[in-house]
Amino acid sequence: MSLPAGLRWLGRRRRDGWLTVLACLLGATALEGGGLVARLDHIAYDALLGHRPPPPTDRILIVAIDARSLTAIGAWPWPRQVQAELVRRLSAARPQAIGIDVLLTEPRDPAGDAALAEALAEAGNVYLPLAFELPGRNGRAVDVLRPLPAFVRASAGLGHVNLSPDSDGVMRTGWRTYQADGTGWPALPAAMLGQPADRAPPASGLTRAAPLMIDYPGSAGTLASVPAAAVLRGEVPAALIAGKLVLVGMTASGLGDMHATPLSADAQLMPGVEIQGSLLATLLAPRQLIPASPALQWAFALAPVLALFAGLAWLPSRRGLAWTALLAIGVVAISAGGLILGNLWLRPAVPLVALAVSYAVWSWRRLAVASGMVSAELERASREAGLPAPPPAAGMLDRQIDLLTEMTARERALRHEHESVVRLLSHDMRAPQSAILALLDQGGGCPPDLATRIGAHARRTLELADGFVHLARAQAVAPGTELIDLRDLAIEAADALWPQAQSRGIALRTPDDAAEVLVRGDRSLLARVLVNLLDNAIKYGAAGTPVTIGIATLGDQAEVTVRNHGPDIPADQLDRIFESFAQAPGRGRRADGVGLGLAFVHTVVTRHGGTVTCRSAGGETGFSLALPAAQP
Structure with missing residues (x-):
């Protein structure tokens, strides 16, 4: 059994072959460890995220400080009394929790600050934001921007509102915990749900822990929202607020922070308060989207490369590109299925790039080896032919x-x-x-x-x-494409050799079936094939015995058989009787031919895309031709 081409290549060039595999695996490892294709992963993630079932958002309400509210109430910052009134009206509707995404770090007029502190205390479920300033003042590594102490004492808790975009400026990941100088704070949405800060190793400066992939329900404006001015005027039904997780923040253009998200359409940015709302929806979801563990991601990066080389070793060379494409489709399908259905993000860029590069390297090495072998064979053939050596070439x-x-x-x-x-x-x-x-x-x-x-x-x-x-x-002329009925050729051959058969008392039996058995080829060559076989059958058959010509269609093959009765051809001669000048005398057989008839038969049948075999046993010898059948 012949080995696949890839295994033969590895066998002939074992060191080069395995070094190629190892180099490609090391290249995939470098890509995975170095984050060199992170941009491609971001593109794939952004394209796939919109196909996930969105997390539930029915418990979330955004109270937007939007352009209409600024027109109705006045320019920002609003007086603290107005902010206190907004808190009182929201609290009266009995929401589950209120999160303020507006920094309250600067004191204003004492009466207004006192009114807001009193409103916060009366509500009892208002969570305030804090942020971090890098670097801090007076040589400090970080400054924590906390609300005023009176507000902190009156609030239900604090949560950070820091947002850290990826290298391309898109917000994909939030952090449940930020820690500054040993003290940790949960994200504002986590604080609203009563979730404490995650433990992080003690460290100086600002550190973060527990990344959370934000499962955006949609683009900007997807979350339910009401204008702050409408709440202040009493136009929002209490039932719309009751039991909700309410986030108050800026959405007006030019105020507050704006970020690109994976679902940003037409470069539309999303206000920070809506990102906090999306993070809140992510925390409320029954199952959260998580990145693959390092071990699983490494396996996902290297397994396709190993599968590629395994397939290239066993498959024919012409199917290598199809196998590579199939593996690439599998990588995309697994990554997409994991994100959309399995809440697992497997980054596809490294395995896809590694597949493309590995196939290119493998193909280049195979071509280099094949080119070297061709050169060696040409040099050998040139020497054997006694040709003068050509002048030295550049390459x-x-x-x-x-x-x-x-x-x-x-x-x-x-x-x-x-x-x-x-x-x-x-x-x-x-x-x-x-x-x-x-x-x-x-x-x-x-x-x-x-x-x-x-x-x-x-x-x-x-x-x-x-x-x-x-x-x-027969060796030099290309077979024709004439449509030929093998029955006609058999009858013509029998007619041509009828005198020889009569002289030996041999009856020629031709097919009686009227159905055509068609092939395409050179009529004169195929006619001589049948004449040669029939002539041998008459010549070497026992006198007075019949010679039978059988023709049939078997599937997509047209088969011709010529059988006679007489001395058997020795078994050790059957493999070489189709060679030029080969003869196979047996007991009672006369070797009076020249040894070219069966070589001619084999050459013509092979060039017509067929096969010829011989079976000789029990006093009967039969030659069988199989040619591709043709349709009229």
Whole structure:
């Protein structure tokens, strides 16, 4: 059994092959560890996130300090009394929690600050924001921007509102915990849900822990929202606020922070308060979207490369690109399925890039090895043909072209010599032999025994010349495409050899079925194939026995069988009877041919895309031809 091409290549160039595999694996490792294709991962993530089922948002309400509210109430900042009134009206509707996404770090008029502190205390479920300033003042690494102490004492808790975009400026990940100088604070949405800060190792400066992939319900404006002015005027029904998680923040253009998100359409930015709302929806979801663990991500990066080389080792070379594409589709499908259905993000960029690069490297190495082998074979063939060495070339390709040029010229010269030999056999050798036979037929005083021997030798020489010419033509002429009925050829061959069969008392049995058995090819060549087989069957069959010609269609093959009864061909001769000048005498068989008839049969059938086999046992010998069947 022959090994696949890839395994043969690894076997011949074991060191180069395994070094190629190792280099590609190391390249994938470098891509994964170095984050060199993070931008491609971001693009894939952004494209796929919108196809996830959105998290539930029915418990979230945004109270927006929008352009309409600024027009109605006045420019920002509003007096603290107005802010206190907004808190009182929201609290009266009994929401589950209120989160203020507006920094309250600067004191205003004492009466207003006192009113807001009193409103916060009366509500009892208002959570205030804090932020961080990097670097801090007076040489400090970080400053924590807390609300005024009175507000802190009156609030239900504090939560950070820091947002950290990715390197491309898109907000994809929030952090549940920020820690400054050993003190940690949960994100504002987590504080509203009563979730404490995650524990983080003690560290100086600002650190963060517990990343959370934000499962955006949609683009900007997706979350339910009411204008702050409408709440202050009492226009919002209490039922719309009751039991909700309310976030108060800026949405007016030019106020507050704005960020791009994976679902930003037409470069539309999302206000920070809506990002906090999306983070809140993520925390409320039954199952949160998580990134793959490092071990799983490494496996996802390297497994396709290993599968690629395993497939390239076993599959034919022409299917290598299809196998690579199939693996790439599998990587995309697994990544998309994990994100959309499995709440797991497997980054696809590294395995996709590694597949493309690995296939390119593998193909380049195979071409380099194949080119080297071609050069070696051309050099060997050139030496064996005795060709003069071409002048030194600049590179391997130039050297191959020079050698091919020399070999092509040599091949044309050999073909010309071959045609001259065929002409010699077909005319110059036939003419003297025909003249000898003509002289013998006229008498001329030659003793009968000597005339018989000379005639036999002349006829054998003619037969040899005819056989060689026919074989040469079969080898050189491309098969035609004429539509041929094999039944007609069989009947014509039987008619042509009927006298020989009659002389030995052999009955020729041709097919009686009227159905056509069609093939495409060269009519004269295929006709001679049947004549050769039928002539051998008559010549070597026992006198008085039948010779049978069978023709049938088996699937997509047209089959011809020629059977006779007589001495068997020895089993050890069956494998070589189709070679030129091979003869297979057995007990009672006369080896009086020239050994080119079956070589001609094999050549013609093979060039027509078929096969020829022989079976000889039990006093019966049969030759079977299988040719591609044709449709009328």
